[in-house]
Amino acid sequence: DSGVTQTPKHLITATGQRVTLRCSPRSGDLSVYWYQQSLDQGLQFLIQYYNGEERAKGNILERFSAQQFPDLHSELNLSSLELGDSALYFCASSVSHQETQYFGPGTRLLVL
Amino acid sequence: LAKTTQPISMDSYEGQEVNITCSHNNIATNDYITWYQQFPSQGPRFIIQGYKTKVTNEVASLFIPADRKSSTLSLPRVSLSDTAVYYCLVGAKAAGNKLTFGGGTRVLVKP
Numbered sequence: 001d002s003g004v005t006q007t008p009k010h011l012i013t014a015t016g017q018r019v020t021l022r023c024s025p026r027s028g029d030l031s032v033y034w035y036q037q038s039l040d041q042g043l044q045f046l047i048q049y050y051n052g053e054e055r056a057k058g059n060i061l062e063r064f065s066a067q068q069f070p071d072l073h074s075e076l077n078l079s080s081l082e083l084g085d086s087a088l089y090f091c092a093s094s095v096s097h098q099e100t101q102y103f104g105p106g107t108r109l110l111v112l
Numbered sequence: 113l114a115k116t117t118q119p120i121s122m123d124s125y126e127g128q129e130v131n132i133t134c135s136h137n138n139i140a141t142n143d144y145i146t147w148y149q150q151f152p153s154q155g156p157r158f159i160i161q162g163y164k165t166k167v168t169n170e171v172a173s174l175f176i177p178a179d180r181k182s183s184t185l186s187l188p189r190v191s192l193s194d195t196a197v198y199y200c201l202v203g204a205k206a207a208g209n210k211l212t213f214g215g216g217t218r219v220l221v222k223p
């Protein structure tokens with residue numbers, strides 16, 4: 001158990017819908033990262049937040065957005081969902097900028 | 113943005129040493145090298161991190177030559193439970209850096 005929690009574990013929705021994935025970092029970690037992993041694909045970095053501020057951006061679609069709240073939990077919002085958005089979404093946290101990242105168990109999203 | 117290249121897959125047998133090399137030719141001065149292990153449908157797990165020369169912990173060793181253009185993860189005496197995908201990650205300990213995972217190496221440990 002890494003100490004990072006993600007909810008929900010599984011999510012099934014339809015195309016065009018919007019979903020919110022939630023992540024709680026390890027106690028004391030200020031930085032949160034979001035990754036997408038499609039079937040048989042490697043991990044694609046989406047976005048990083050540090051203490052509430054966006055710190056780094058990867059290949060995140062404009063339909064996707066994220067934020068980190070004052071209590072340091074983070075949410076990833078996915079809108080206008082497409083079939084290709086079906087994937088595992090992982091959250092990771094670290095103490096500060098790109099220190100060792102600890103990953104959560106992931107949210108499996110299935111868009112039908 | 114440091115791109116990484118790893119072998120797609122490797123097979124080994126229980127008790128053998130497994131060495132996985134990651135190439136990162138355009139690694140920046142302030143980039144660190146980190147390796148993660150991932151089992152199916154689970155989040156990646158941190159294995160080891162280093163900047164130069166050699167780093168060793170209870171599960172692996174990381175060898176980084178002087179030019180830092182590659183690194184080798186060494187797993188001593190692997191067991192069946194070491195069957196997983198291993199990712200090489202290169203990134204800076206600095207604000208605004210972009211994080212890049214390699215394609216991953218699928219290691220299969222056979223009995």
